[in-house]
Amino acid sequence: MKRLRRKVLGSAVVGLSGAAAFSIVAVVIVVMATIVVGGKDTISWEFLSTPPREGMTAGGILPAIVGMALRVLIMSIAGVPVGVITAVYLSEYAGAQSRLARAIRFAVNTLAGVPAIVFGLFGLGFFVQFVGSGMDTLLSDGTDLHWAQPNLLWASLTMALLTLPVVIVSVEEAIKTVPQDLRAASLALGATKWQTIWHVVLPNSLTGILTGGILAVSRGAGEVAPILFTGAAYFLPRLPGSLSDQFMELGYHVYIMATQSTNVDATIGIQYATTLVLLTITFMLNFSAIFLRSRVRSRQMR
Amino acid sequence: MTTTKTENTKIAIRDLNLHYGSKQALSNISMDIAPKNVTALIGPSGCGKSTFLRTLNRMNELIDNVRIDGSVRIDNVEIYDKQVDVVELRKRIGMIFQKSNPFPKSIFDNVAYGPRINGIHDRKRLEEIVETTLKRAAIWDEVKNDLGKSALALSGGQQQRLCIARALAVDPEILLMDEPASALDPIATAKIEELIYELKQSYTIVIVTHNMQQAARVSDFTAFFYMGELIEMDSTKTMFTAPTKKQTEDYITGRFG
Amino acid sequence: MNQTPPVSMNFMREDRKDPAPPSLTGNTGGMSGAGNGNVTGFTTQGLRRRFRWDEFLAEKLITVVAFISLAAIVMIFVFVFREALPIFFQPEKEETAVVESAEEETYGEEYLGEAHRARSEEDREASRAETAGSEGRATLSNLAGTRWQPVSAVPQYGILPLVVGSLKVTLLSILIASPVAILAALFTASFAPRWAKEVLKPAIEILAGFPSVVIGFFALVVLASLLQNLFGYEYRLNAFVGGLAMALAVIPIIYTVAEDALTAVPRYMSEASLALGASKWQTALFVTLPAATPGVFAAVLLGFGRAFGETMIVLMATGNAAMLSLNFLEPVRTMSATIGAEMAEVVFGDTHYTVLFLLGAILFLFTFLLNAAAEVFIRQRLLKRFRGL
Ligand SMILES: Nc1ncnc2c1ncn2[C@@H]1O[C@H](COP(=O)(O)OP(=O)(O)OP(=O)(O)O)[C@@H](O)[C@H]1O
Numbered sequence: 001m002k003r004l005r006r007k008v009l010g011s012a013v014v015g016l017s018g019a020a021a022f023s024i025v026a027v028v029i030v031v032m033a034t035i036v037v038g039g040k041d042t043i044s045w046e047f048l049s050t051p052p053r054e055g056m057t058a059g060g061i062l063p064a065i066v067g068m069a070l071r072v073l074i075m076s077i078a079g080v081p082v083g084v085i086t087a088v089y090l091s092e093y094a095g096a097q098s099r100l101a102r103a104i105r106f107a108v109n110t111l112a113g114v115p116a117i118v119f120g121l122f123g124l125g126f127f128v129q130f131v132g133s134g135m136d137t138l139l140s141d142g143t144d145l146h147w148a149q150p151n152l153l154w155a156s157l158t159m160a161l162l163t164l165p166v167v168i169v170s171v172e173e174a175i176k177t178v179p180q181d182l183r184a185a186s187l188a189l190g191a192t193k194w195q196t197i198w199h200v201v202l203p204n205s206l207t208g209i210l211t212g213g214i215l216a217v218s219r220g221a222g223e224v225a226p227i228l229f230t231g232a233a234y235f236l237p238r239l240p241g242s243l244s245d246q247f248m249e250l251g252y253h254v255y256i257m258a259t260q261s262t263n264v265d266a267t268i269g270i271q272y273a274t275t276l277v278l279l280t281i282t283f284m285l286n287f288s289a290i291f292l293r294s295r296v297r298s299r300q301m302r
Numbered sequence: 303m304t305t306t307k308t309e310n311t312k313i314a315i316r317d318l319n320l321h322y323g324s325k326q327a328l329s330n331i332s333m334d335i336a337p338k339n340v341t342a343l344i345g346p347s348g349c350g351k352s353t354f355l356r357t358l359n360r361m362n363e364l365i366d367n368v369r370i371d372g373s374v375r376i377d378n379v380e381i382y383d384k385q386v387d388v389v390e391l392r393k394r395i396g397m398i399f400q401k402s403n404p405f406p407k408s409i410f411d412n413v414a415y416g417p418r419i420n421g422i423h424d425r426k427r428l429e430e431i432v433e434t435t436l437k438r439a440a441i442w443d444e445v446k447n448d449l450g451k452s453a454l455a456l457s458g459g460q461q462q463r464l465c466i467a468r469a470l471a472v473d474p475e476i477l478l479m480d481e482p483a484s485a486l487d488p489i490a491t492a493k494i495e496e497l498i499y500e501l502k503q504s505y506t507i508v509i510v511t512h513n514m515q516q517a518a519r520v521s522d523f524t525a526f527f528y529m530g531e532l533i534e535m536d537s538t539k540t541m542f543t544a545p546t547k548k549q550t551e552d553y554i555t556g557r558f559g
Numbered sequence: 560m561n562q563t564p565p566v567s568m569n570f571m572r573e574d575r576k577d578p579a580p581p582s583l584t585g586n587t588g589g590m591s592g593a594g595n596g597n598v599t600g601f602t603t604q605g606l607r608r609r610f611r612w613d614e615f616l617a618e619k620l621i622t623v624v625a626f627i628s629l630a631a632i633v634m635i636f637v638f639v640f641r642e643a644l645p646i647f648f649q650p651e652k653e654e655t656a657v658v659e660s661a662e663e664e665t666y667g668e669e670y671l672g673e674a675h676r677a678r679s680e681e682d683r684e685a686s687r688a689e690t691a692g693s694e695g696r697a698t699l700s701n702l703a704g705t706r707w708q709p710v711s712a713v714p715q716y717g718i719l720p721l722v723v724g725s726l727k728v729t730l731l732s733i734l735i736a737s738p739v740a741i742l743a744a745l746f747t748a749s750f751a752p753r754w755a756k757e758v759l760k761p762a763i764e765i766l767a768g769f770p771s772v773v774i775g776f777f778a779l780v781v782l783a784s785l786l787q788n789l790f791g792y793e794y795r796l797n798a799f800v801g802g803l804a805m806a807l808a809v810i811p812i813i814y815t816v817a818e819d820a821l822t823a824v825p826r827y828m829s830e831a832s833l834a835l836g837a838s839k840w841q842t843a844l845f846v847t848l849p850a851a852t853p854g855v856f857a858a859v860l861l862g863f864g865r866a867f868g869e870t871m872i873v874l875m876a877t878g879n880a881a882m883l884s885l886n887f888l889e890p891v892r893t894m895s896a897t898i899g900a901e902m903a904e905v906v907f908g909d910t911h912y913t914v915l916f917l918l919g920a921i922l923f924l925f926t927f928l929l930n931a932a933a934e935v936f937i938r939q940r941l942l943k944r945f946r947g948l
């Protein structure tokens with residue numbers, strides 16, 4: 001009798017936890033399937049390569065895709081070098097006990113926990129209002145508003161800050177897998193510290209740097225909150241031509257189409273398709289990052 | 303302790319002490335190392351041989367919490383002097399590690415690494431250097447047709463000789479070798495030993511080894527370390543035939559260690 | 560074993576006598592670097608410490624760049640709080656009246672029933688009367704009020720409904736996500752066969768990679784109607800839908816950190832238990848799980864912080880009506896969603912703008928404290944995993 005109860009209880013525990021685990025898998029599949037099914041018929045070359053038409057009830061999403069690509073590109077150009085250099089500082093220059101390094105590590109951790117919307121506020125308060133106004137004053141006596149407005153540059157820089165911790169952590173992890181032997185070999189040959197970093201450490205961390213970049217891009221591509229008021233535009237069929245232009249953006253477009261469009265039901269196909277495109281892009285980015293990371297990790301094991 | 307005269311001394315070590323944190327790893331070492339000879343360092347594991355070797359090119363400075371006092375003079379220049387540039391110092395001293403550690407680059411780039419960081423970029427010049435040093439390290443014939451191949455594709459013994467070539471390419475005067483053959487099979491080991499014998503014509507070599515036969519075969523002088531102290535040093539012949547200290551004899555005859 | 564007589568010149572030097580010297584270094588000027596007066600051999604001159612500009616600049620530059628993260632966090636603090644600060648030094652000035660019709664432009668409202676519409680009309684009347692004295696200003700008492708009507712003739716900046724709204728959605732999402740995620744983590748750490756792990760881990764990674772706007776979209780377009788049809792409640796978008804959607808975003812975090820904590824439990828503990836004859840599930844439940852409690856707790860805290868700050872999901876799935884109620888089936892407006900929805904329309908520097916920054920400052924502080932608390936419970940490594948690596 002007692003044994004039976006134990007057995008039943010045991011199966012219950014295993015069954016329940018297994019059910020929890022597989023409900024997650026099921027949800028992932030359902031969400032993906034819904035979006036794929038809902039969006040696949042609308043997706044066409046035309047959809048991907050033309051701007052929206054007729055008050056965004058028809059046409060494609062080209063400006064949104066380009067906007068996202070540009071944003072992510074500028075973000076990477078600004079953010080990845082800073083992340084790599086910070087990681088180099090933390091792992092190669094800072095002593096284990098260094099206070100500065102501890103402070104920087106703390107900052108990176110904190111930065112990683114700040115809500116995306118707060119980054120948006122910061123972008124508005126700092127880049128748009130402070131730096132932008134400053135630039136306008138310097139460049140044109142502050143008479144006309146040029147930089148002190150939400151734009152592509154400010155949105156990208158805000159995003160660069162948001163993704164900075166991702167880059168730092170993944171590059172640092174990769175740098176740590178570079179064997180100490182190689183550093184010693186280089187230093188023993190009379191290479192300086194910087195030469196060793198440049199010729200040995202960084203080339204051997206390339207995969208990690210790439211992973212960090214991709215992870216940052218995928219994280220950045222999926223975040224909408226920080227650009228809500230730092231540069232994203234509701235409707236702007238023209239592609240952005242300069243850093244001071246506003247821009248359409250894929251994630252933002254999903255949000256706008258689903259909540260503010262004039263006729264939500266008529267555009268449901270477009271909404272699904274836009275979401276599908278966004279999901280596909282982030283999925284591919286994540287997949288390549290996971291693949292690269294597993295390669296870095298397996299080197300760590302050896 | 304040693305019989306070498308000052309003018310015949312390449313490296314003069316006096317009262318060298320080294321602490322890792324609070325742990326003393328070397329105590330009062332004094333030793334003279336003769337130029338263009340092979341000096342073998344022997345002793346049981348953990349007695350401080352590697353640590354001692356690393357004090358000669360100041361590689362210990364890469365380790366946190368190391369404290370060193372005493373004097374190390376090379377050609378009568380105090381290398382622990384504040385005025386001495388450690389990078390310049392290391393350019394003049396080659397180091398070979400226990401585990402061969404070629405860079406994950408081509409054979410050519412491995413050897414050319416030192417010259418390149420010293421500002422030689424002329425391809426012709428580099429090719430000359432690579433060829434001469436690979437020949438000197440007795441590996442040229444084995445690799446001359448695939449210099450572009452990854453160094454990691456070589457066998458362990460070849461990798462080790464490549465590392466020696468890499469060290470030679472910066473034209474050092476001293477070679478420090480930390481158990482260079484311990485990970486190799488007998489044939490590869492024999493090749494390394496042969497090479498060492500060749501190299502001592504031109505270089506002052508200090509080699510750590512666990513292998514008594516090897517010490518006897520390749521070295522001119524042998525120093526026996528025990529628990530961070532230099533117990534005895536003499537010509538290898540004397541050390542292996544008539545050591546003065548009992549500990550040395552015990553170790554050499556394999557009674558401990 | 561004789562000492563070799565000192566050789567006057569080694570062959571390296573002899574090489575240099577060749578007509579076309581394959582010179583390796585030094586005297587011929589090549590390897591030792593052009594023009595730095597390098598001399599081979601161990602001479603005081605040759606070994607003299609030299610100043611290397613490139614080395615110096617590299618180190619300084621790297622240190623300066625490394626400061627950016629530190630500067631960023633300080634600046635975020637400064638700029639968010641700076642914009643929020645005027646609230647507390649509000650001058651006695653009249654707010655310019657805003658067009659009444661622009662009030663509460665929330666698409667959530669379309670789903671509000673007539674009853675509620677009427678109620679909010681009444682509320683508005685009442686509030687007009689009671690705050691006649693402090694119109695349009697965000698005094699501290701106004702901030703502590705129960706009405707959030709920033710865009711009306713008589714703006715009300717009571718953040719209480721927003722705070723409660725945030726807590727409602729967050730709590731709900733944690734209540735849904737924690738059991739699922741922790742059980743799933745326990746399953747992975749203790750019971751799952753290899754193949755199950757190989758399905759589960761990528762699924763979690765994919766879920767973690769979903770942009771929040773995609774989850775929000777799914778909740779808004781699919782989940783909301785589905786649940787309303789299923790349970791037949793009044794408002795299509797409400798705290799429950801938002802919380803459920805949010806749970807999707809939080810599950811990967813809780814799962815990852817909890818799973819790490821569970822697998823980090825030393826083997827000997829579970830092995831000892833198994834050796835004593837306890838079954839696998841007993842060991843998991845009574846040995847492994849309790850041993851990993853700090854990590855699991857931290858996982859929940861981190862999930863809480865993430866949910867509290869998340870914007871797009873709540874913006875899309877909760878209905879966004881700022882009503883103060885504890886009913887989980889009514890629409891709700893969170894702090895983050897309020898910032899997200901209203902910031903783009905405000906006038907820079909006015910009271911509304913300032914109050915939104917104040918909300919941001921509260922979010923920042925709160926998530927900061929949560930993260931700090933979580934850090935107390937887990938090792939750095941786990942934290943890294945949560946941070947997307
Ligand atoms: N980086 C370090 N930090 C602290 N202690 C160290 C460090 N390296 C070596 N030691 C200690 O110093 C002592 C000497 O070590 P060393 O590596 O020089 O010995 P060894 O003679 O080379 O031994 P083996 O023959 O095993 O290589 C040992 O007790 C070791 O534990």
Ligand SMILES: [Mg+2]
Nearest residue numbers: 351352353480
């Ligand atoms: Mg050793």
